[in-house]
Amino acid sequence: MRLKNKIAIITGAAAGNGRAIALRFAEEGCDLAISDINLAGVQETAELASIHGVRVVAMKADVTSRADVETMVSEAVTQLGPIGVLVNNAGIFFNASFDQMTDDQWARMLNVNLTSVFLMSQTVIRHWLAANRGGSIVNLASISSSIAFTNSAHYCTAKAGLLGLSRCLALEFGPRGIRSNCLAPGIIETAMTRPALSDEAMVADWMRRIPLKRIGQPRDVADAALFLASDESRYITGDTIYIDGGWMVE
Numbered sequence: 152m153r154l155k156n157k158i159a160i161i162t163g164a165a166a167g168n169g170r171a172i173a174l175r176f177a178e179e180g181c182d183l184a185i186s187d188i189n190l191a192g193v194q195e196t197a198e199l200a201s202i203h204g205v206r207v208v209a210m211k212a213d214v215t216s217r218a219d220v221e222t223m224v225s226e227a228v229t230q231l232g233p234i235g236v237l238v239n240n241a242g243i244f245f246n247a248s249f250d251q252m253t254d255d256q257w258a259r260m261l262n263v264n265l266t267s268v269f270l271m272s273q274t275v276i277r278h279w280l281a282a283n284r285g286g287s288i289v290n291l292a293s294i295s296s297s298i299a300f301t302n303s304a305h306y307c308t309a310k311a312g313l314l315g316l317s318r319c320l321a322l323e324f325g326p327r328g329i330r331s332n333c334l335a336p337g338i339i340e341t342a343m344t345r346p347a348l349s350d351e352a353m354v355a356d357w358m359r360r361i362p363l364k365r366i367g368q369p370r371d372v373a374d375a376a377l378f379l380a381s382d383e384s385r386y387i388t389g390d391t392i393y394i395d396g397g398w399m400v401e
């Protein structure tokens with residue numbers, strides 16, 4: 152019950168890492184406000200989380216829309232109470248070579264993966280400041296925040312931006328008891344990586360780079376999110392935890 156009496160907002164919780172984080176938090180007694188553009192998926196996550204006896208509110212919300220974000224946060228507070236944890240998990244990935252990339256592809260990647268975190272974090276921080284409360288923000292960055300991948304300039308830029316944003320929030324709001332950290336997963340088996348995981352040559356190349364010699368699972372990410380959300384990480388802010396099987400050591 153490491154999150155007992157806490158209330159968390161988790162975005163992109165219909166599947167993958169977001170669903171795993173929601174279920175892991177529920178196991179530890181956390182009440183949840185979970186959202187996604189995929190309403191059926193997030194409702195299914197809510198049913199699974201409720202089995203653990205916690206209160207769950209599932210909402211359809213697009214994290215790129217300020218109106219959706221503000222409605223989501225005020226609904227969460229009204230229905231559950233003061234928020235203690237924000238997990239900025241919603242994200243997208245698609246390949247695009249830099250010379251062919253359209254304005255729309257660039258803008259969409261930056262909006263969903265970076266501007267959304269500005270909107271969500273600002274809205275929740277305003278709520279914390281008004282209530283004179285602290286809290287923990289957990290951002291889903293990536294090893295792509297720190298190293299380059301081909302056909303991924305838009306994704307790497309957005310994910311690198313998260314590290315900078317997270318550090319600035321840690322600095323600016325640390326004195327108010329607000330912490331902000333990043334998780335940087337390597338390759339985790341979700342819908343996002345499924346197409347690449349069916350490419351044997353690519354998987355073999357990844358295996359050469361991963362000292363722990365396996366692809367990550369959403370539960371690996373969820374356990375690290377639990378630590379950053381809980382009071383066990385109370386003296387950690389502005390930092391990044393890599394969940395990559397050791398990929399980044401070389």
Ligand SMILES: NC(=O)c1ccc[n+]([C@@H]2O[C@H](COP(=O)([O-])OP(=O)(O)OC[C@H]3O[C@@H](n4cnc5c(N)ncnc54)[C@H](O)[C@@H]3O)[C@@H](O)[C@H]2O)c1
Nearest residue numbers: 163165167168188213214241242293336338339341342343
């Ligand atoms: N899977 C990996 O290997 C990996 C590695 C590093 C980082 N990440 C990050 O983890 C996070 C979760 O990814 P995942 O692998 O679980 O992928 P996923 O595709 O399984 O889940 C992403 C979820 O985000 C939701 N979403 C997309 N756009 C949205 C929007 N505008 N508003 C609200 N929700 C939206 C989707 O509907 C989906 O449910 C992402 O931020 C991703 O960049 C994943």
